[in-house]
Amino acid sequence: MTAILSALGVGHSFGPLTVLDGIDLEAAPGEIVALVGPSGCGKSTFLELVAGLDAPDSGTITVAGRQDSRGRLEECAWMPQKDCLLPWYSALDNAALALRNQGLSRRASRAEADRLFRRLGLAGFERSLPNELSGGMRQRVAFLRTLLSGKQILLLDEPFAALDALTRGQLQEWLLPLLGAEGRTVLLVTHDIEEALYMADRVAVISPRPGRIVEWVPGSRTGAADRRQVVTSPGFNRRREELLGMLRLDPTPPDGPATAATP
Amino acid sequence: MKRWLPPLLLVAALIGLWQLAADTGFLADAFGLEPFLVPSPSEIATVLWKDRSLLAENARVTLVEIVAGFFVALAAGIGVAILFHRFGFVRRAGYPLVVASQTIPVIVIAPILVVWFGYGIGPKLAVIALICFFPIAVNTLDGLRSVDPDTVRMMRSLDASRRQVFLRVEAPAALPQAFSGSRIAVAVAVIGAVFGEWAGSDEGLGHLMLQDNAQLMTARMFASVAILSAIAMTLYGLLGLLERRVIRWR
Numbered sequence: 117m118t119a120i121l122s123a124l125g126v127g128h129s130f131g132p133l134t135v136l137d138g139i140d141l142e143a144a145p146g147e148i149v150a151l152v153g154p155s156g157c158g159k160s161t162f163l164e165l166v167a168g169l170d171a172p173d174s175g176t177i178t179v180a181g182r183q184d185s186r187g188r189l190e191e192c193a194w195m196p197q198k199d200c201l202l203p204w205y206s207a208l209d210n211a212a213l214a215l216r217n218q219g220l221s222r223r224a225s226r227a228e229a230d231r232l233f234r235r236l237g238l239a240g241f242e243r244s245l246p247n248e249l250s251g252g253m254r255q256r257v258a259f260l261r262t263l264l265s266g267k268q269i270l271l272l273d274e275p276f277a278a279l280d281a282l283t284r285g286q287l288q289e290w291l292l293p294l295l296g297a298e299g300r301t302v303l304l305v306t307h308d309i310e311e312a313l314y315m316a317d318r319v320a321v322i323s324p325r326p327g328r329i330v331e332w333v334p335g336s337r338t339g340a341a342d343r344r345q346v347v348t349s350p351g352f353n354r355r356r357e358e359l360l361g362m363l364r365l366d367p368t369p370p371d372g373p374a375t376a377a378t379p
Numbered sequence: 380m381k382r383w384l385p386p387l388l389l390v391a392a393l394i395g396l397w398q399l400a401a402d403t404g405f406l407a408d409a410f411g412l413e414p415f416l417v418p419s420p421s422e423i424a425t426v427l428w429k430d431r432s433l434l435a436e437n438a439r440v441t442l443v444e445i446v447a448g449f450f451v452a453l454a455a456g457i458g459v460a461i462l463f464h465r466f467g468f469v470r471r472a473g474y475p476l477v478v479a480s481q482t483i484p485v486i487v488i489a490p491i492l493v494v495w496f497g498y499g500i501g502p503k504l505a506v507i508a509l510i511c512f513f514p515i516a517v518n519t520l521d522g523l524r525s526v527d528p529d530t531v532r533m534m535r536s537l538d539a540s541r542r543q544v545f546l547r548v549e550a551p552a553a554l555p556q557a558f559s560g561s562r563i564a565v566a567v568a569v570i571g572a573v574f575g576e577w578a579g580s581d582e583g584l585g586h587l588m589l590q591d592n593a594q595l596m597t598a599r600m601f602a603s604v605a606i607l608s609a610i611a612m613t614l615y616g617l618l619g620l621l622e623r624r625v626i627r628w629r
Contacts, residue, residue: 169532194536196529203628204551213547214537245628265537 120145120301121166121269126175127326128161135161137326138175145268148295148302148337150312153322154363159305160197162327163271166303167194179269193265195272199258201246207257208233208242214265232260236290252283259291263298270295270302276311284308288315289343309359314347321362331362394420418598423605426598433587434599438606440583444500444575445568445610448507452564455508456515457557463516464523464549481513485574493579503575503583510571511564518560522553555629558622562615569611 119142126139135158143149151159165172166179168188176183180191193214201210208229209216215225233239236256246254255275262270276284288311295302306312312319316335323330336352346352400406401419410417418426427434459477463470485506492502526549534544576585584603591600 164532167536169536189536190538192536194533196533198527198529200527200530200533202530202548202551204626205547213534216547217534217537217539217543247628261537271536 118145119143121177121179121303123162123166123177124175126162126165126172126177128158128165128170128173129326134326136165136172137328139322139327139329141320141329143301143303145301146299147318148304148316148335150304150306150316150319150335151322152306152309152312152319152359152363153327154324155307157322157324158327159322160273163194163273163303163305167192167271169194191267192269192271193262193267195258195262195270195275197274197277199246199254199278201254201257201261203246206243206245207238207249207253210246211257211260211264213261218266229260229264232264235294236260252279252287255279255287256290259287263294263300268300270300271305272302273305274307275304276308277306284311285343291315292337309356309363310347313352313355313359314343319359321359333359333362416595416597418601422598423601427602427605430599430602434584434602434606437582437584437587437603438610441569441572441576441585441607442610444503444572444583445507445565445614447500448504448571449511449561449565449568449614451504451508452511452515452568453561456512456560456564457519459512459516460519460523460553460557461545463520470520477513477516480509483509485510485571489574489578492575498579498581502578503572503580506575506578507568507571510567514563514567515557515560518563519553519557522556523549525556526552555622555626558618558626562618562622565614565618566611568614569607573607 121141121143123139123141126136127134128136139162141149151162153159161170164170166177166188168179168185168190171185177188179188182188182191201207202213205213208226209222211233212220212222212225212229215228216222220228230242233242236259238253238256238260241249241253246257249257255278259272259275262272276287279287292315304312304315313333313335315337317337319333319335320329321331321333322328333355336346336349336355338346397406398420401417401422404414406412407414407417459473463473488509489502489506492505496502496505530548531544534548539547572583573585573588576583577589580586584607588600588603591597591603
């Protein structure tokens with residue numbers, strides 16, 4: 117495979133605290149790679165390094181052939197844990213933010229955002245302010261904003277962590293075909309094992325701090341399939357148990373809430 | 380309407396008490412003063428009406444000073460806040476000076492300004508702007524710095540220039556604080572105008588008060604005070620209205 121994104125021996129520390137210790141990772145175009153690991157293992161930091169928001173202390177990150185922070189900043193779209201919607205813009209204008217930044221007129225950017233608004237079930241809320249939206253809707257707008265940047269590499273940092281299990285499952289179902297159709301390459305940071313297995317082509321298991329990839333597990337990304345069917349299949353269950361074992365967690369019942377990982 | 384009722388009733392009750400105390404001579408007795416030195420609210424109201432053209436003329440002068448001085452402070456305060464926010468070293472160097480600007484006793488500096496710049500509007504603007512500058516600058520700067528860093532990083536990742544980050548994120552985020560700083564400023568601007576006029580002027584409500592004081596025309600002095608206070612409250616209210624129109628996302 118020719119990787120569109122590759123990290124080689126990426127290490128990073130904050131003062132005396134070593135957060136990442138030699139991360140090696142490659143992603144092919146169109147691939148969804150999930151990163152799971154206990155809180156504080158540095159997976160969010162890794163995402164920010166890939167995004168070009170910071171330069172790694174050691175190792176190299178190449179994104180679409182570009183190694184410098186500025187280049188990575190231009191090639192990637194980063195979606196932080198918080199939705200970071202701007203309270204003074206309508207839902208539609210928030211979704212169109214990247215297009216506006218790129219110099220598109222207000223009108224053209226709105227038209228562009230409107231096309232996808234419907235598909236994410238946001239029709240009728242174009243003019244609503246963020247504080248009038250539910251948590252699930254806010255997250256969808258934030259995701260749309262990331263997608264509409266037009267960038268080929270999306271870096272999603274626990275995009276659904278703030279949502280209840282039901283909304284989370286629905287959003288995952290919505291997103292998969294959309295991402296498939298768009299052919300974007302995605303790094304998905306999550307501590308929800310089920311989410312990782314369901315969404316991703318491959319899952320990287322990261323050790324507690326200082327973070328490094330200790331295992332690769334294949335995901336069950338199947339595109340349009342019914343989520344319930346996927347996550348209750350024997351193969352999926354087996355891999356979940358496997359992953360849980362690696363993260364040293366107690367298994368949760370199939371439909372129970374996925375609990376946060378603790379080191 | 381309900382919101383206005385309690386303060387209105389309280390003010391009416393206080394004025395009623397004052398009227399009673401003045402009419403019965405209780406106040407004058409208590410202070411050991413001649414009764415004509417302690418005007419009643421009705422006497423003040425009479426002067427307000429009788430001398431309305433004189434009062435209005437001087438009020439206009441003072442109002443112009445207040446509004447102009449406030450705008451000078453607004454421009455300077457917001458300008459300094461943006462500069463401090465953009466350049467950390469400018470902030471570290473300049474912040475003590477901004478604080479110092481607030482510690483300058485205006486009542487001392489006003490006469491010096493009059494000696495330097497004469498009886499015109501200049502010294503009044505300077506005094507008013509000096510008082511108003513601090514709350515505007517400090518509050519706006521706090522507003523600019525309150526922006527969530529992740530939001531700025533998200534903007535950078537989505538191709539925003541420095542300028543776009545300022546216009547789309549930082550400036551709107553700072554608006555509520557800039558408004559509260561402005562409201563504080565406009566309320567104290569009146570004090571600056573009076574000090575400025577006391578230090579040297581030939582018109583304005585502050586000037587009129589000095590004259591009335593010399594002639595023991597206490598009722599008209601109170602009338603001037605009432606007008607000054609009404610000006611401050613009106614400007615404060617107008618800013619509040621504007622704020623609610625501009626900031627609709629809360």
